[in-house]
Amino acid sequence: MVDEILDQQILPDMQTLAESSAHLANAAEQMCRPGVSPLREAYAQAFDAWIRVSHLRFGPSEVENRAFALAFWPDSRGKIPKTLAAHLRKADPALLSDAKFAQSSIAGRGFYALEFFYFSPEDIGAEPSEFTCGLTRAIARDIAKNSEAIYQDWLSGYATQMREAQGRYANESEVKQELYKALNTGLQVLSDMRLGRPLGAFDKPRPKRAEAWRSGRSLHHILLSLDALKQLALSLSAKDPALAERLEQGFDRVLARAEALDDPRLEGVADPQKRFRIEALQQQVNDLRTLIEAELGPSLGVLAGFNSLDGD
Amino acid sequence: MTTRRSFLTGLAASGFLPQVSWADVGTPAFLTAGRDRQGHFVLVGLSGAGAPLFRHQLPGRGHAAAGHPTRPEAVAFARRPGQFAEVIDCRSGTILTRLTPPSGHHFYGHGCFSPDGTRLFTTENDYDNARGVIGIWEVGTSGYRRIGSFSSGGIGPHDLLLRNGAQGPQLVVANGGIETHPDSGRAKLNLATMQSNLSLLSLSGQLLEQVTLPTDLRLNSIRHLTLASDGTIGFAMQWQGDAGQGHPIVGLHRSGGYLQLLAEGDPRLHNLNGYGGSLAFSADGAEIAVTSPRGGVVQVMNTQSGEIVREHQLADVCGLSSGRSHLIASTGQGHICQLTPKGSTLLHQDEIAWDNHLIALPQL
Known part of the structure; x- marks a missing residue:
């Protein structure tokens, strides 16, 4: 039962999340205009992949806030648009480095943040600009890195822990x-x-x-x-x-x-x-x-x- | 059953009898909510030996209760996100009156009285504003009247108790940190940012002291409280994150704001399944015990060393009270047990499934 769930559901679905997120990061690097269909398509595929694993909230997804950084949802207090609007106002290029961005508020990261740029930029005051493009790219790269980290943790030991009932699983x-x-x-x-x-x-x-x-x-x-x-x-x-x-x-x-x-x-x-x-x-x-x-x-x-x- | 007494006390909803005190014979030692075999939610008064003395049907699932300091009456609260609190005559179990929170609020299930019994405080959710609130009720000879509210100092206030501080009485609030809204049932809406705290407030709502847990324990929700005679506060937590290693579930707050987390690093913490349900000090304060219905276990810890002293396996255990000489626990299987260093002894078995808390009432 456990092997089947790992081999036919969790591992392939986590692989899809990692691959489609990498594809999204590449697409975002190449295009920026939010209405461009290949970009929307890449976003849709990666977001789909996340939703399919969004119930697996244990182990690799919970390390270093990864799942929260991929999916700040529900956003009951409207923190995502506030955070993004603040980023855009400050337009600090230093924020766009991977290391700095990974330290920034989780409300400004992940699929739900990217949705504002691609589907309702007016709600966050996003004007077409180099910084706006740079920020969407930083979000997409951050998604790709977190998704890959989750997948690698599954491959490098977590799946074995579940298969063999070791480590944190007593039986x-x-x-x-x-x-x-x-x-x-x-x-x-x-x-x-x-x-x-x-x-x-x-x-x-x-x-x-x-x-x-x-x-x-x-x-x-x-x-x-x-x-x-x-x-x-x-x-x-x-x-x-x-x-x-x-x-x-x-x-x-x-x-x-x-x-x-x-x-x-x-x-x-x-x-x-x-x-x-x-x-x-x-x-x-x-x-x-x-x-x-x-x-x-x-x-x-x-x-x-x-x-x-x-x-x- | 309409006895003459219940008829009179029913009428007396607007005419409480101030001269009556807990010294009256026949008042129960404990109050607890439960569910009977027909599925009705009830509030039950129990003798010190765990035998039901009265049973009162509730409009929905109950949670905790608060005994009035002088009059033989208690308030039984709805389980969150419920909107009723029943004032009960503890001699008969008769309902005296029902409290309803203001529109846009629900009760969290706990409350306490001021030392003189003239005020009742209730933990509430001002849910459209995601604001934790302490409701204030005036308790007069003619009944209960809502007179205001103040901030609880955080989101999701749950347990609440009264403590005598150096500067006078204060409220201790367990702000669990979790935002919920009745539209989405009991779903947790802010786990990504949640932060629990323990707040000490004056009776007028002034924040006197607030302590939070270290960042790596951000997902630990402080939910239930108990008090030792020296003023030490015990608190029980519920871990909202990944299970993994056993996270601390019990903590002590000593005067001066010093926090001690118990049994940290002990692999047996894992047995609690990340969940403390109720907690109580031993009568001498040397030990503190916590129940975990998810783990089916009660763990007893030494308050000085912080170490786990023993475990009692009890299926679906949750309610816990200090008892006169030994801890008393209640379970969802209808058991009332006495816990001693030698083990657990069944005091009473009932067909009622006992709910989360076993509330000790004032005894004279």
Whole structure:
């Protein structure tokens, strides 16, 4: 089970993240005008690759703030545009060196920062200039370096630690529990953040809280993440074919409903006619979570007590 | 069941009986929230031996409670992001009144009274502004009245207790540092920048002292508190980052702002799973214990050496109280246990799953 998850999901997906991020850095080096399609395409591929692994928040991604530097999200206090606008005002060329940039605020780094330059430069006061170009290149190089560092750590030992249940894992059960936790966290992020934040309350929907709405990627991220989580859930439940089948059906229902929304920015949260379909999607994700906690957790030796299930 | 007494005290929501005190017989030793077999969320008064004396159904899942210093009444708080707090007559379990936070706030689940019992303080989330708030309630003979609030000194204030400092009473606040919003359930919105702190405030909200953890422990959320008789504050943390090596979960704040993190480097910290649920000093203050429902364990540490003295394995354990002579723990499996150096002894088993905290009430 663990080998399969490593060899067919985590390692190839981390490799894709590293390679597509390197490609993004190259593309950013060669072009700067944000509307240029090869650049947008490179950005989309690398961002896709990140979303597919964004639930794997343990080990290499957590070293030196790498994951936070790739993805400052959610940005509930609007720190990204503030940080970027400040960078642009100061226009300090020293910031653009890799070493200096890696020390700068994580709110000004990563995929969500780059989105402002490529899709709504006016929100951060970005005018076409040498410094603006230099800053987008510095962000892209920083993404590439962090992605490569994560991948290299997986290759150089972390995958072996999980495979052999060594180091921080006392036994195979702890490895499975780590993966189970990643699945749960991914579904919680999907329900509470990717869907819950834009849904807000019925009388106060928050469409501008949808993830990456500027680039129209909100629904796309939901689909990418559902697909990655589905594969992880199926691998974790492989020893119980009946459960695996129910999980597969559950994920397929959620995927079908999400695709049918046909609403890239989740703007429907503010339309009473469409909102209920997004709420229904969230409910289905929660049903999946309930099924996973009730049946998959115990089969992997995860305590599902009244107090141990979630914290306060 | 409407007894004459509960009928009267129900009416007395606006007419509390000031002459009644904890010296009245039959008041419980502990209060705890729980969930019964039908799935109802309840507040239960327990005897010193862990036997239920009364049960009161709550509108939602409860969390902690605070006992009034002189009157036999207590306030039971909703689990976050709940919006109710029930004032209970502890002789009967009857509800006297229900408190609701101002619009745009929710309770975090903890609160405490001023020493004279004329004020109740509650930890709250002013969620659209991501601001931690201490709500102030006037406690009169005619009931509870909201009279204001002040900053908690951080984001996500959770546990709150009263401490007698050299300059008079002060509030100790565990600002967990984590931003949440009811729209996104219990999801953590600011892990990239979170910073927890322990704040000491005057009863009027003046920040007297604030301590934060070292940068490498930025992702440790200070959540629960306990107090020793010499004024030492014990705090329990919840690690929000990668599991990896065992991070410290228990710390002490001694007068002068000196922080001591316990059991640092001990591999057994790993058994806590990065999560401290409740903590309590031993009656003599020589030891401090922490529960971890995720690890199914209680660890007892020496407050001088900081070392782990022993562990008690207890599935789904979370509630903990000093007890008169020995620590008392409660579990999600309905157990109330006494913990001694020799091991744990079951005092009572119930069909109710006991929730996070076991709150000791004033005893005379």
